[in-house]
Amino acid sequence: MGEEPYYGPDFGLLRKQDPELAQVLLDELDRQRGGLQLVASENFTSPAVLAAMGSTLTNKYAEGYPGRRYYGGCEVVDRAERLAVQRARKLFGAEHANVQPHSGASANLAAYAALLQPGDTMLAMALPHGGHLTHGSKVNFSGRWFNVVSYGVRRDTELIDYDEVRDLALRHQPKLIVCGATAYPRLIDFTVFRGIADEVGAWLLADVAHTSGLMAGGVIPSAVPHADVVTFTTHKALRGPRGGAILCTEELAAKIDRAVYPFIQGGPMMHVVAAKAVAFAEAMRPEFADYARRVIVNAQALTEALAGEGMRAVSGGTDTHLALIDLRDLDVSGAEAERRCAAAGITLNRNVIPYDPEPAAITSGIRVGTPCVTTQGMGPQELKEVGTLVTRAVRQPGRAREIGARVSALLAIHQPYLSEY
Numbered sequence: 001m002g003e004e005p006y007y008g009p010d011f012g013l014l015r016k017q018d019p020e021l022a023q024v025l026l027d028e029l030d031r032q033r034g035g036l037q038l039v040a041s042e043n044f045t046s047p048a049v050l051a052a053m054g055s056t057l058t059n060k061y062a063e064g065y066p067g068r069r070y071y072g073g074c075e076v077v078d079r080a081e082r083l084a085v086q087r088a089r090k091l092f093g094a095e096h097a098n099v100q101p102h103s104g105a106s107a108n109l110a111a112y113a114a115l116l117q118p119g120d121t122m123l124a125m126a127l128p129h130g131g132h133l134t135h136g137s138k139v140n141f142s143g144r145w146f147n148v149v150s151y152g153v154r155r156d157t158e159l160i161d162y163d164e165v166r167d168l169a170l171r172h173q174p175k176l177i178v179c180g181a182t183a184y185p186r187l188i189d190f191t192v193f194r195g196i197a198d199e200v201g202a203w204l205l206a207d208v209a210h211t212s213g214l215m216a217g218g219v220i221p222s223a224v225p226h227a228d229v230v231t232f233t234t235h236k237a238l239r240g241p242r243g244g245a246i247l248c249t250e251e252l253a254a255k256i257d258r259a260v261y262p263f264i265q266g267g268p269m270m271h272v273v274a275a276k277a278v279a280f281a282e283a284m285r286p287e288f289a290d291y292a293r294r295v296i297v298n299a300q301a302l303t304e305a306l307a308g309e310g311m312r313a314v315s316g317g318t319d320t321h322l323a324l325i326d327l328r329d330l331d332v333s334g335a336e337a338e339r340r341c342a343a344a345g346i347t348l349n350r351n352v353i354p355y356d357p358e359p360a361a362i363t364s365g366i367r368v369g370t371p372c373v374t375t376q377g378m379g380p381q382e383l384k385e386v387g388t389l390v391t392r393a394v395r396q397p398g399r400a401r402e403i404g405a406r407v408s409a410l411l412a413i414h415q416p417y418l419s420e421y
């Protein structure tokens with residue numbers, strides 16, 4: 001790639017033809033490269049993944065599955081989807097993979113459609129305790145179409161209360177139990193969930209959107225041997241394109257495939273399917289396992305640095321790529337902390353903490369994650385510094401410029417989309 005940043009395929013042409021839109025792309029590249037990206041669900045995908053996404057495969061309609069499409073001319077894109085499916089199965093050791101879901105929410109919608117009827121009971125983690133919108137929030141289809149019983153974390157340990165999960169399962173006899181979270185820093189014990197699901201005769205779905213990259217790298221236990229269905233996104237720690245995917249047992253393969261297409265989606269996005277294939281191959285390389293390991297080491301270094309400066313980590317630390325920070329002792333809301341960090345060139349998101357007295361628009365916490373900074377080549381030493389910068393940005397808003405200068409100095413050495421990253 002030389003020393004030039006990677007702007008995407010044929011960027012020169014776009015710049016000539018549509019300078020106004022090209023400027024948006026350049027500004028976003030500048031934004032991504034010009035600040036510290038600590039949103040736990042984001043990453044810098046590889047140039048090879050970007051190239052596959054920006055390809056002529058976007059032109060092709062391919063409703064159906066390889067070898068059984070409802071359009072002519074699918075023989076070439078069939079090869080892309082077969083590769084993506086084979087690679088996903090190999091990467092995660094799964095019996096079956098569906099790589100067509102457009103997103104994690106679509107993957108969950110399809111999985112529920114395959115396993116439930118409207119009105120059925122499911123047990124899932126409450127959004128305010130770290131779950132996801134599609135795990136039964138009242139403002140989401142899941143909360144409106146199913147009878148959702150929610151579990152959470154204990155007030156004292158801030159860890160999933162497996163006794164509560166079992167009690168609720170015994171009492172409500174759900175048809176489906178969902179485990180997985182978007183703001184839970186600890187490992188989830190899939191064997192315990194499997195045991196509870198077996199005890200009440202429920203399906204077990206693991207939504208590992210946040211941790212699929214860590215599972216692919218083999219650095220945390222996989223949900224695949226335990227869950228009937230595993231849903232995930234491809235763009236977080238996994239470092240692939242925007243999108244979703246589903247893994248399942250052979251027994252459920254036909255049901256899952258029919259639920260994705262034709263039940264909830266029409267034509268798959270073949271350029272994105274191709275990019276998923278690229279990302280799965282990248283994740284099989286030994287370097288990716290090392291990357292996944294460093295993501296966790298970095299998250300722990302960042303969490304320790306923050307804790308050392310009085311920023312308490314929910315549950316006392318992290319086993320994964322993210323930490324949830326309780327700001328109540330600092331008397332700063334999550335929304336205000338997000339604004340103060342932004343002013344210093346640090347991008348992160350406000351997040352409710354368990355038993356948060358504040359609403360979701362304000363919150364008492366922030367969520368930080370290390371997939372991006374690890375892709376940029378930062379290590380524990382840099383993350384210690386990042387912890388100091390985040391703390392100062394939150395505590396001393398008047399020093400945003402000075403902190404921003406230190407952020408820039410750090411990024412001058414660790415920029416994404418340069419020749420090495």
Ligand code: DSN
Nearest residue numbers: 040041104132182183
């Ligand atoms: N929006 C994602 C996240 O940030 O965790 C989950 O869908």
